Amino acid sequence: xxxxxxxxxxxxxxxxxxxxxxxxxxxxxxxxxxxxxxxxxxxxxxxxxxxxxxxxxxxxxxxxxxxxxxxxxxxxxxxxxxxxxxxxxxxxxxxxxxxxxxxxxxxxxxxxxxxxxxxxxxxxxxxxxxxxxxxxxxxxxxxxxxxxxxxxxxxxxxxxxxxxxxxxxxxxxxxxxxxxxxxxxxxxxxxxxxxxxxxxxxxxxxxxxxxxxxxxxxxxxxxxxxxxxxxxxxxxxxxxxxxxxxxxxxxxxxxxxxxxxxxxxxxxxxxxxxxxxxxxxxxxxxxxxxxxxxxxxxxxxxxxxxxxxxxxxxxxxxxxxxxxxxxxxxxxxxxxxxxxxxxxxxxxxxxxxxxxxxxxxxxxxxxxxxxxxxxxxxxxxxxxxxxxxxxxxxxxxxxxxxxxxxx
Numbered sequence: 137x138x139x140x141x142x143x144x145x146x147x148x149x150x151x152x153x154x155x156x157x158x159x160x161x162x163x164x165x166x167x168x169x170x171x172x173x174x175x176x177x178x179x180x181x182x183x184x185x186x187x188x189x190x191x192x193x194x195x196x197x198x199x200x201x202x203x204x205x206x207x208x209x210x211x212x213x214x215x216x217x218x219x220x221x222x223x224x225x226x227x228x229x230x231x232x233x234x235x236x237x238x239x240x241x242x243x244x245x246x247x248x249x250x251x252x253x254x255x256x257x258x259x260x261x262x263x264x265x266x267x268x269x270x271x272x273x274x275x276x277x278x279x280x281x282x283x284x285x286x287x288x289x290x291x292x293x294x295x296x297x298x299x300x301x302x303x304x305x306x307x308x309x310x311x312x313x314x315x316x317x318x319x320x321x322x323x324x325x326x327x328x329x330x331x332x333x334x335x336x337x338x339x340x341x342x343x344x345x346x347x348x349x350x351x352x353x354x355x356x357x358x359x360x361x362x363x364x365x366x367x368x369x370x371x372x373x374x375x376x377x378x379x380x381x382x383x384x385x386x387x388x389x390x391x392x393x394x395x396x397x398x399x400x401x402x403x404x405x406x407x408x409x410x411x412x413x414x415x416x417x418x419x420x421x422x423x424x425x426x427x428x429x430x431x432x433x434x435x436x437x438x439x440x441x442x443x444x445x446x447x448x449x450x451x452x453x454x455x456x457x458x459x460x461x462x463x464x465x466x467x468x469x470x471x472x473x474x475x476x477x478x479x480x481x482x483x484x485x486x487x488x489x490x491x492x493x494x495x496x497x498x499x500x501x502x503x504x505x506x507x508x509x510x511x512x513x514x515x516x517x518x519x520x521x522x523x524x525x526x527x528x529x530x531x532x533x534x535x536x537x538x539x540x541x542x543x
Contacts, residue, residue: 143315144385145536146378147371149216149326150480151209152467153189153364157216162484164466165492166512171467172350172362181334183341186349188332189364189468198283206233207280209367209473210328214284217324217371221288222381225321228293229285230311231369232303232327233277234472235336280328284369292320298472300526301435302394303327304368305475309392309532311372321377326369327476337363343402345439351469353436353462354443354508356499361437364468368476370483387483388537390519391422397529403441408449410529411435415453415521418533423543426454429535430517431491431509433482435525436462437469446525447504454521459509465495475524479534486516486538 150157153171154164164171172187179188195208210231221227250260278296285294293314297307304327311325331337340346340363351362372389373381395417397410404410419426432454435446450460463481470477485492493511500508518541522534 143312143389144373144375144378145370145387145483146373146383147217148480148483149213150368151191151213152366156212158484161481162488166490168493168495168512170495179332180337183337185337190332205330206328210280213367213369225377226292227290227322228320229281229290230295230307230323230325231281232297232307232472234329299530301471301474302524302526302530302532303472305524305532312389312392322373324369325372327473328367329470329472330365331471332363332365350496351438351465352496353438353465353494354500354504355497356501358438360439361464361469364470366470366473366477368480385539387486387539390537391418391535393417393533395531399529402527404445408445410531411446411449411525412452414531414533418535422535429458429519429521431520432460433478433520433522434460434462435523437464444503447506451505457507460506461492461494461509463492479522482520482522482536489516490514491517
């Protein structure tokens with residue numbers, strides 16, 4: 137097969153706290169409103185979590201995934217893609233995902249029996265992951281990607297990223313690289329996660345990363361992020377495959393960059409070196425000069441340390457007037473799905489002809505020396521750099537261009 141230097145994004149399916157569909161996501165972002173709401177008791181089990189951004193509709197339960205909210209979100213998003221993708225060209229599924237949406241009862245049932253004097257018996261656990269043993273297999277991260285590949289009849293490649301908050305973006309990066317190498321002609325790529333449940337909320341409370349009132353990326357008063365849930369899948373195609381199926385680009389994916397700075401388990405390097413390296417690699421991969429970027433869709437979680445490190449990295453690489461936004465004050469932090477949800481938002485805003493703002497940022501922190509775009513503005517950016525940075529220093533950046541952009 138011949139490698140293609142250009143990858144088109146031809147369709148997007150997305151589910152967020154605003155609801156299902158790209159139109160609802162873009163409407164919320166254009167209006168500059170938050171999807172955060174008071175959590176239900178079953179989401180946080182009376183934990184001190186003031187708000188979450190959770191999908192407000194009813195989710196179906198695909199066969200084999202009963203009670204798995206994450207996979208329900210994924211299939212809700214995937215149903216928004218074209219039902220018939222065209223000629224039977226080699227295709228792949230690339231997904232980023234996180235910890236299973238396990239309840240305390242499931243944890244006790246699935247894992248505690250394998251404890252021996254406080255240590256997991258790996259032999260016993262491995263036996264329970266066998267095909268005939270259904271319960272613990274629900275925690276295997278790759279199951280969703282295989283199920284979606286079966287749904288669409290894609291057998292060219294199946295890939296799962298489990299790299300925390302960078303997982304969705306790294307899955308998209310892997311799909312992009314496989315398409316450019318000519319290994320496949322189209323891919324469904326994205327991410328899914330639903331951490332607004334008792335164990336998820338408790339984990340982040342223990343890490344002291346959740347906001348006390350509102351998620352305020354890059355704001356002087358920021359104190360953490362809002363838990364979100366969601367899923368996004370993007371149909372990536374070579375131009376020839378898309379044309380054969382009668383599809384045109386919504387946007388173009390031009391380059392990707394990844395890195396692992398491994399400074400600390402839950403914190404980036406204070407000067408943002410890993411973020412800087414990732415963004416620089418993405419620009420180099422796309423053949424784009426830093427001054428050509430029209431907007432940065434920042435990771436921007438609203439944590440004091442994370443936002444400052446990212447801001448320092450952006451300031452080191454890009455011109456000072458480059459607008460920077462974060463949508464996490466709007467849709468929350470969707471963890472493993474974040475990179476995919478935020479790329480979906482970037483593409484949707486390009487198509488709708490606006491640039492998102494930064495919900496709840498009212499007093500930009502002088503320690504974050506970048507130009508924060510506070511409100512949405514009319515006019516679609518031509519080139520956007522979208523960042524996703526996860527625990528353990530796992531980083532990914534994507535360069536996306538408007539459909540009309542020409543090199």
